[in-house]
Amino acid sequence: MPEPESTAVTVVVVAGGDPPTPEEIARLPADPVVVAADAGLDHALAAGLTPAVAVGDMDSVSPEALAVAEQSGTRIERHPADKDQTDLELALELATRLADQIIVIGAAGGRLDHLIGNLTVLSSPQWSGVNIEAWLGNALAVVAHSHRVLDVEPGATVSLFAVGGPARVTTTGLAWPLTDELLDPLTSRGVSNRATNPSPELSVSEGVVLAVIP
Structure with a gap:
């Protein structure tokens, strides 16, 4: 059964x-x-x-x-x-x-x-x-401690912020991908990315990432 x-x-x-x-x-x-x-x-x-x-x-x-x-x-x-x-x-x-x-x-x-x-x-x-x-x-904020799928359509703006310290991030479905890269909380590198596929994904192996979809 x-x-x-x-x-x-x-x-x-x-x-x-x-x-x-x-x-x-x-x-x-x-x-x-x-x-x-x-x-x-x-x-x-x-x-x-x-x-x-x-x-x-x-x-x-x-x-x-x-x-x-x-x-x-x-x-x-x-x-x-x-x-x-x-x-x-x-x-x-x-x-x-x-x-x-x-x-x-x-x-x-x-x-x-x-x-x-x-x-x-x-x-x-x-x-x-x-x-x-x-x-x-008008905004959505999604917390990613490990793996998260974002419920957004292609063309949506996605900004990624490391919170509390650096975060190691891999993304799929975003115009400017991160591949096991360290995102620092004191830079603007993750701001204003763009979804290229439906439901882009984040994988966070270290730290915490806040994904903001305005």
Whole structure:
């Protein structure tokens, strides 16, 4: 008898930046497991999503959203305001215990330091066992710890950034390929590459790469 096929679990993390667009909500998997990070709870409920868990210091979420979430059975995990981690990092810690893949929405907009912090947190090596991508308005950010296939069409711009240190990268399906080459985080060499084939691929043997598709 053949073994049953395993089903990958996708968790949607809703952050507290700009509200996700109707187009983003329509692209989500059916009946996703949802984790809300602080004010992401307001965004999730406004989009018709019911979070399984809301996590954070709850300094930005509305009292009305908290009340609705508690009535609907959402688990609320409160943390002190004086903490070392952002609400998004707390949400990712929780989500990685549940997921094979994580989609982050609502992480763009607002303060520039929050956006930079969100992108660096997404790229942390501690999430290396999970595929993570973030939908950032008109841009897609994909974290590659090992092998990733990018869901883009030929002609799409693809920028590659080494995060946290040099990364050794091999690419296929890009106009200017890298072949087991070291991408330094303090250069712009990986900026504005271009997909030549559907679904170009990245293989990262050392370090972490953030692929940004604007």
